[in-house]
Amino acid sequence: MTQAAGSELDERVPGRRWTVRLDAAGRGSAAVRISCSRPACAEQRLPSATAGRAAAVAHLKAHLRAANAPRTGAHCACRAEGCHTHLPDTGRHARAEPWRCGGPVVLAVVTDRGGRWWQAMECCSRCAAATPGAKTAATSQAPGSRLSERPAPAAPGAGTPQFSDHQVAAGVPTPRSAPVRRRPPQVKIAQRVIPHSLRPISLRDELIELGDLFRAYQERDQPDLALLADLHTRKASAFAAWAEATGDTRLGLDAQRAEQAATAARLQHQQRTGLATSSTDPDSNTPAVARLLSGPAQWAHARSVLAHVTDTSPLPGPEARLLVVMLTLRTARTGTGNLVGQDLTGLGLSEPEDLVAQLADSGWLRLPGTPGDLLASRPESPTLITVSSMVPGDGGSELFTFGKKLRPKLSGWAQKVVSDKKLRKTKAGAGPRLLALVLATHSSPDGRLGPGGQGIDLDHLASWCAVDPGELTPLADQLAAADWLTEPAFTTTRLTGRLTERVLPLTCPLT
Numbered sequence: 001m002t003q004a005a006g007s008e009l010d011e012r013v014p015g016r017r018w019t020v021r022l023d024a025a026g027r028g029s030a031a032v033r034i035s036c037s038r039p040a041c042a043e044q045r046l047p048s049a050t051a052g053r054a055a056a057v058a059h060l061k062a063h064l065r066a067a068n069a070p071r072t073g074a075h076c077a078c079r080a081e082g083c084h085t086h087l088p089d090t091g092r093h094a095r096a097e098p099w100r101c102g103g104p105v106v107l108a109v110v111t112d113r114g115g116r117w118w119q120a121m122e123c124c125s126r127c128a129a130a131t132p133g134a135k136t137a138a139t140s141q142a143p144g145s146r147l148s149e150r151p152a153p154a155a156p157g158a159g160t161p162q163f164s165d166h167q168v169a170a171g172v173p174t175p176r177s178a179p180v181r182r183r184p185p186q187v188k189i190a191q192r193v194i195p196h197s198l199r200p201i202s203l204r205d206e207l208i209e210l211g212d213l214f215r216a217y218q219e220r221d222q223p224d225l226a227l228l229a230d231l232h233t234r235k236a237s238a239f240a241a242w243a244e245a246t247g248d249t250r251l252g253l254d255a256q257r258a259e260q261a262a263t264a265a266r267l268q269h270q271q272r273t274g275l276a277t278s279s280t281d282p283d284s285n286t287p288a289v290a291r292l293l294s295g296p297a298q299w300a301h302a303r304s305v306l307a308h309v310t311d312t313s314p315l316p317g318p319e320a321r322l323l324v325v326m327l328t329l330r331t332a333r334t335g336t337g338n339l340v341g342q343d344l345t346g347l348g349l350s351e352p353e354d355l356v357a358q359l360a361d362s363g364w365l366r367l368p369g370t371p372g373d374l375l376a377s378r379p380e381s382p383t384l385i386t387v388s389s390m391v392p393g394d395g396g397s398e399l400f401t402f403g404k405k406l407r408p409k410l411s412g413w414a415q416k417v418v419s420d421k422k423l424r425k426t427k428a429g430a431g432p433r434l435l436a437l438v439l440a441t442h443s444s445p446d447g448r449l450g451p452g453g454q455g456i457d458l459d460h461l462a463s464w465c466a467v468d469p470g471e472l473t474p475l476a477d478q479l480a481a482a483d484w485l486t487e488p489a490f491t492t493t494r495l496t497g498r499l500t501e502r503v504l505p506l507t508c509p510l511t
Helices: 002-010 049-066 125-130 201-218 225-246 249-273 296-312 318-331 341-345 352-361 371-376 406-418 421-425 430-440 458-465 469-481 501-506
Strands: 017-024 032-036 044-046 105-111 117-124 135-139 275-277 285-287 336-339 383-387 485-490 494-499
Touching: 017 049, 032 049, 044 049, 049 105, 049 117, 105 125, 117 125, 125 135, 201 225, 225 249, 296 318, 296 406, 296 458, 318 336, 318 341, 318 352, 318 383, 318 406, 318 430, 341 352, 341 371, 352 371, 371 383, 406 430, 406 501, 421 430, 430 458, 430 469, 430 501, 458 469, 458 494, 469 485, 469 494
Parallel strands: none
Antiparallel strands: 017 032, 017 117, 032 044, 105 117, 105 135, 275 285, 336 383, 485 494
């Protein structure tokens, strides 16, 4: 029987096999060369390993497309490679058959882990399954008994059929291959694996869909910030529900970051498209406000200057506070700046020369001459002033974090607020102008006062304006007369109202 099996196999054609290799083209060069074991294939050279791998895979695919279907009469090309099914028996008795192949003939593709060679070979399906990393590219049509691994049960007295690779006695049961356990594929969102056991199912489906949508967004040629903001909003909601379902606090933090990302993307969309979403009606689009300070970072810097002056002003009263704000903005970062008399006379101060003298006497301000010389200076010959606390050598370099290009923007913004034409027309003093500056930095995007339009605490407002809370009512009335403020209303603890539409370009909204 064994001789008959060997004779049968010797008559069969050997399986085809070809190999594509990727090798370095030479030392000191990133170029690679591609060679193929097929004699008709010429060697290729490419500039990089990445391009070489892509070309090698394409070359092998071209061979597979051009190759005929696997031949049913071919024996395994892997016999000479010592695959698992061709290894000799390690027991005391050798196997009766020279090898243990079986199943239909297939075209199998094998590659090494380093991506240095790719091999296609004609072998049986059993050898393909026993070869690590092998993938089947094509399968021959089974012609019947020649491709069956074991004979089918036959009637008593029937002859033993011929098999593709060996013969054994009739009646031997067909071995059943062990089932291959396949792990379900992992699905991720934001580098986090979505558990298969996550419940409710609707939450898991939402996370999977969001992961697919974010990956699809990354493939876009052009950004769509409105779409990105909506995706981040959905992500924030889904991650919050995920955190609640699992008790994972890190997911809650991810939800907060997603909400912040949604806000930032929405603001960028508004600035790019010229549309602003109303805070009271998210579905309505209104023309965006072209603000003098254009972004949340600049608005935060403006508030930081007001907070610093509130804490460090050397003199009491709204007039001194307003002057210190303007001089701080003029000298921030370097501690020095140019000033002319018109910069002071346009602030509505009752005694500007006396106030400058008090600041100089306190040591907060240094002048090259007298306060009168400063008030008399003209734009063609400005006066160089110095604020000691702003000088970097005295620790002033750590006070503010904005750059040198933003400093004149902040100073110009404050100058436009306090020199507003209607404030000048109504001859408003330093108090209303300082209040206008504070309200401009403590309103919602649509002009309502306070965070979320809920109003401003009177004690805080009085502290920022350097007045008593009882003095705020007449100051707010003066702003209403100057078309700065509408519907001002005082409660025992808060001031509510809305800034007029004409002054919205000068505001720094709370976000």
